[in-house]
Amino acid sequence: MLAVLSTSAPSAAQEVVEVTPEYRLKAEFIHNFIKFIEWPDGAGGGPLTICVAGQNPFGSTLTTQVEGDTVSGRPIALRVILEPEDGCHVVFVPRTSLGPQAYLRQAQGTPTLTVGEAPDFVTQGGIIGFSMEAERVRFTIDQAAAEKAGLKISSRLLTLARQPE
Amino acid sequence: MSRFRDLPIRRKLLLMTALSSVTALLLASGGFLLWDVERFRTTIEEDMQAQARLLSQGVSSALTFGDDRAAAEDLAVLRIRPRVAMSCLYHSSGLLFASYHRDGDSECPLRPPLPSNFGWNPVITVLEPVLVNDQAVGTLFIERDATDVYDRLRVGALTASVVLFLAFLASFVIAARMQHLIASPLLDLAGTARTISSSQDYTIRAAQRSEDEVGVVVRAFNDMLAHIASRDRDLSRANEDLGREVSLRRAVEAERTAALARERDANRLKDEFLATLSHELRTPLNAVLGWTQVLRTARVEPDKQERALESIERNARAQARLIEDLLEVSRIASGKLRLQVRPIDLASVVEAAAEIVQPAAAAKRIRLHVDLGQRPAMTSADPDRLQQVVWNLLSNAVKFTPQDGEVRVELRRRAGYLLTVQDSGPGIDPRFIPHVFEPFRQADGTASREHGGLGLGLAIAKQLVELHGGTIQARSPGGGQGAAFDIHLPSVIAAADVPAAPSQPTVAASVLGLDRTLLRDVHVVVVDDEEDARILLETALSECGATVTTAATASEGLAAVSRRPPDVVISDIGMPQADGFSLIRQLRAMAPAHGGDIPAIALTAYASPEDRLAALEAGYQHHVAKPFEATEIVRLVRSLASEAHPHHA
Structure with missing residues (x-):
């Protein structure tokens, strides 16, 4: 227990250390996306929930970022999910996740912003897909998918996005 | 600024x-x-x-x-x-x-x-x-x-x-165009003011074109000019008044100065005259008194006695003449002189005068030329007075002409008659010519003068000529070239109209040269306190045939008149006790039957015009000054007697 405790403590510290600049940026991006996207009114009350599927690559950075922040008067909550769940407004599917399709299916027909890292994430039905371009984080937005999900994406965000092929 | x-x-x-x-x-x-x-x-x-x-x-x-x-x-x-x-x-x-x-x-x-x-x-x-x-x-x-x-x-x-x-x-141009609206009335006003100040003509007025402030100024300016003009007028009027007053005062002052000068002049002349008079009166007295003493004290040879008497008479006459001249001037001055005007022959008058001075001229070997022209030269005049004038001029001429000189008398017809008396004497200083006819004026006023006389002759001559309506003028080139006197007399009566003078009946003349029968049947009472005068009158009147009663006093005279009223009374005025005035008043108070209206003659040494008037007012018909010419008295008595009793004439 002491060991666990002793290991957990350094491991937590290691986790923090292990968070790469890439994910630090991506956490920021995800946080910023929320600011440029409008959810339909029927998207439920309560906090705006960001769900991280499978393994959390952000460490505590994302938590730190969204803690105390509000979007349109709604607090932001962060949750790590191991399988598709209801109640997520944003679902991030990291590269490490083996089955992003399940999460996409789950999100299908609901106002859920799906963000993924896989190169074919957008083609598979995801709304926003991250990519790396010479150390810079880029993203692709499938506007059609967003409209299908009932999300309104700010044009300003769209100008920054790469167009899907 | x-x-x-x-x-x-x-x-x-x-x-x-x-x-x-x-x-x-x-x-x-x-x-x-x-x-x-x-x-x-x-x-x-x-x-x-x-x-x-x-x-x-x-x-x-x-x-x-x-x-x-x-x-x-x-x-x-x-x-x-x-x-x-x-x-x-x-x-x-x-x-x-x-x-x-x-x-x-x-x-x-x-x-x-x-x-x-x-x-x-x-x-x-x-x-x-x-x-x-x-x-x-x-x-x-x-x-x-x-x-x-x-x-x-x-x-x-x-x-x-x-x-x-x-x-x-633009504003400059507009202002330049419009400034005259304001400026030109002011410039006009300024120009008018300049003109007035240079010409001093306050009748000029500035033209008023507007009713704004400039118009008010122009009106005030004109009002002011009117004030100035009226004040100017007042001032010049006052100046004129002042000027008039000043010139008046100056004239008065000049008049007073002139009067003063005249008075001084007159006083000087009078002083000179009195000195002359005194001298002239004394000169004959010397001769008279001298000869009288000689006659009384010395045994005088008969021919010398005759000369003495003649000298006395001449000198007495000369003195009487002087006094007569004085009275004549006085008479003329008081306007009392009466001319006995009648038709006369001027040539005869001149001839008679020339005859009188002939002896004096001859004594100085002076040639006397008388040119009487056409005769008769008739006119209306007083022959005695004219003769006096001509005689005066001639005797002056003779007096001033040196020995061997010449005196000319000419009578010419020229718008009347022109009588010229010219001598070859020293002439008259041209500066004195204007004063020649003034009484008491003589060119030589000093006591040591060469020629005698009172300086009255020419003054009398001038007055007499002017009384005849004529003129007398003196002219002389001066400086020894003689003098000339021109008498111009009007010809009052044409020669043809004059009847010939009635020839006087020639009768035996008295010692006085008068008709011895002239006063025949005439009774005269003579009253005089002086015996000489009484005797003289009595002699003269008796010589002419009159009956004479003499009286030494007024009361004696009146008594004589009462006894036998005479034809004429002759009385002296200045007498002791009752004088001649008292006598005539008493005489006139008498009834005509007692001689109240007998004509009377005052014979007196009171010879002034006032005395004469007083005598005539008192009741005398005539006034004769002493010394008198016996002939004059005789004539007067005769005329009075013939008036009172025409049958005597």
């Missing part, structure tokens, strides 16, 4: 108009220009603000997502705005995130600058926060150069200057 004050009104008005219009235009155009430029700048600033706001929204996502390239692209849209020099996007942390530069030479500040759009910056800057969901994520800074603002200001100022210049010209 004082130089401005001395400028002509024309120029002042021009300057004032031009200056005020330029000032107004300057203020207006300057204000407008400032306002316009400020508005222009504000517009630019607002425009940039809007631009910055748009741009900040555009770049907000890029800034949020750290997409500096996208941000730079966004900022680069400012390229369409060439005046924007640069645009800088700062992260909320203050770090420069993206930038845009128009030219390469400008650099964004490392930190967002503070807003600094105050005053006249050559650049206009805008700071705009970049907001995402109302949260500031950064700051956008835009800098724009403001040269266009200054260009606009320059162009505006240039335009305003041109407009100003044109407006100044």
Whole structure:
């Protein structure tokens, strides 16, 4: 227990250390996306929930970022999910996740912003897909998918996005 | 400022108009220009603000997502705005995130600058926060150069200057055209004032053309002129009065001075005259008294006695003549002289006078030429008086002509008669000629004078000639070339109309040369306290055939009249006890039957005109001055007796 405790403590510290600049940026991006996207009114009350599927690559950075922040008067909550769940407004599917399709299916027909890292994430039905371009984080937005999900994406965000092929 | 004050009104008005219009235009155009430029700048600033706001929204996502390239692209849209020099996007942390530069030479500040759009910056800057969901994520800074603002200001100022210049010209021209509205009445007024002051003509008036202040001034000016003119008139009237008074006083003063001079002159003349008179009266007295003494004291041979008596008589006569002259002057002066005018032959009168002076002329071997022209030379005159005049002139001529000289008498008809008496004596000083006929005047007024006489002869002659309606003039070239006297007498009666003088019956003449029967049957009472006078009168009257009763006093005379009323009474005036006035009053108080209206003659030494008048008023018919000519008395008695008793004539 002491060991666990002793290991957990350094491991937590290691986790923090292990968070790469890439994910630090991506956490920021995800946080910023929320600011440029409008959810339909029927998207439920309560906090705006960001769900991280499978393994959390952000460490505590994302938590730190969204803690105390509000979007349109709604607090932001962060949750790590191991399988598709209801109640997520944003679902991030990291590269490490083996089955992003399940999460996409789950999100299908609901106002859920799906963000993924896989190169074919957008083609598979995801709304926003991250990519790396010479150390810079880029993203692709499938506007059609967003409209299908009932999300309104700010044009300003769209100008920054790469167009899907 | 004082130089401005001395400028002509024309120029002042021009300057004032031009200056005020330029000032107004300057203020207006300057204000407008400032306002316009400020508005222009504000517009630019607002425009940039809007631009910055748009741009900040555009770049907000890029800034949020750290997409500096996208941000730079966004900022680069400012390229369409060439005046924007640069645009800088700062992260909320203050770090420069993206930038845009128009030219390469400008650099964004490392930190967002503070807003600094105050005053006249050559650049206009805008700071705009970049907001995402109302949260500031950064700051956008835009800098724009403001040269266009200054260009606009320059162009505006240039335009305003041109407009100003044109407006100044226009206002100058308008003012030049309109200034005469104000200036010309004033200039007229000034001109009028100048004319009046130079010509001193206060009748000129300034023309009033308006009812404004200038009109009021013109009216006041004219009123003032009227006042001045009226005062001038008053003054000149007062001056005239004063001048008149002064000249009057001067005239009075001159008159008084002249009167004083005349009086002095007259006094001097009188003094001279009295000295002369005294001398002239004494001279014959000397002879009379001298010879009388000789006759009384010495045994005188008969021929010497005769000479003595003759000398006494001559001198007595000369003295009587002098006194007669004096009385004559007095008579003439008092207007009492009466001319016995009758038709006469002037030639006979002149001849008679010449005969009288002939002996005196002969004594000095003076040739006496008498040229009487055509005879008879009839006129109406008093022959005795005329003869007196001619005799006077002739005796003067003889008196002043030296031995072997010449005296000429000419009678000519020339608008009447012209009688000229000319001598070859020393002549008359031309300066004395104007005074020759003045009484008591003699060219030689000194006591040692050569010629005797009282200086009355010519004065009497002049008066007598003038009484006859004639004139007498003296002329002399002076300096020993003789003198001439011209008498001009009117011819009153034509020669043909005059009857020949009745020839007097020649009878035996008395010692007096009178008719011994002249006073026959005439009884005369003579009253005189002086025995000499009584005897003389008695002798003379008796010689002519009269019966004479003498009385020494008035009462004796009256008694004689009462005893036997005479034909004529002759009485002295100045007598002891009752005088001649008392006698005549008592005589006239008597009844005519007792002799109350017997004609009476006053015979007196009181010879003045007043005495004569007093005698006539007292009741005498005639007044005869002593010494008298016996012949005159005889004639008078005869005429009075024949009037009283015509049968005697």
